[in-house]
Amino acid sequence: MEGSRSALASSKRITPWWQRIGFKVLPRHRLLLVGSSLLAVAQRLRLVPRRLGLTALPIRRPARLAATGNDVWLFTGCVMDAWQRQTHVNTAKLITAVGESYAIPSDGGGCCGALHVHAGLENETRRLVVDVMASMPGDAPIVVNSAGCGAAMKDYGHFIGSADAVAFSSRVLDVNEYLAERVDRLPPMARPQPTVIVQDPCHLRHVQRVIDPVRTLLEHVASVVELDDDGLCCGAGGAYSALQPDLAGQIRERKISSIARAVSRSDASLVASANPGCSMHLSYVLGDNLEVRHPVDIVADALGL
Secondary structure (H helix, E strand, O other), rough: OOHHHHHHHHOOOOOOHHHHHHHHHOOOOHHHHHHHEEEEEEEHOOOHHHHHHHOOOOOOOOOOOOOOOOEEEOOOOOOHHHHOOHHHHHHHHHHHHHOEEEEEHHHOOOOHHHHHHHHHHHHHHHHHHHHHHHHHOOOEEEEEEHHHHHHHOOOHHHHHHHHHHHHHHHHHHHHHHHHHOOHHOOOOOOOOEEEEEOOOOOHHHHHOOHHHHHHHHHHHOEEEOOOOOOOOOOOOOOOOOHHHHHHHHHHHHHHHHHHHHHHOOOOOOOEEEOHHHHHHHHHHOOOOOOEEEEEHHHHHOOOOO
């Protein structure tokens, strides 16, 4: 599919100019942060079309993380850092809680290229991949808390085809993988045990094959409720929900029905989703009825961090 998209994008049959401009903003982090804040203000003024399906974006963010050492790299990325930086803060707290330190990528590591490869922008993706690899040298593990980013970075070896890229990809760990291996180092519960419904993002369940680690981490602090749809897509699909809102909405309705069935047989008030696109896509419909949060945020909150 990605090869077909690359051929179509090269002939300008997909990914029009306005999309390409948007993709160029992603690795320019300061510009992305300013643009995201302006978009958040426009939301408050009701100037953003509802068909885009965006949940409320933050006007202000926590301070950017500062490195504490070099045990692992904590990849911060583009959209995740602009829209869900609190998850980075909580990831950092949990890394510290298991007794390890983290480094932050240099400026060249501002975008993993996942959305670019989805759009068929192969040359742009290659440039981003080279920059990301250079931003996290050495052999320390690379912890990623966005399922889509992690899936893309684990595929660098295949995408680039060099020995360096293969070695880089082998260092990439989803944050759930990383923490599940160290769950016995986490502190005990600080709050009553919540009941959590697990929604597996496609890039985590079907691409990275990370299923059990999510449960291992959450079960340290929560009672876990499974969905009955065997990993059905939620419809977010990176930029798909913005570009194809009708189809994405139809797919989401099936996921919402599955979540409703899980609620009916439990007392859950939380849904765990380890990908920013999925969580925002679901939150737009679930609203105040069910809170959709990253597993890292749920665990950090339950431990009083």
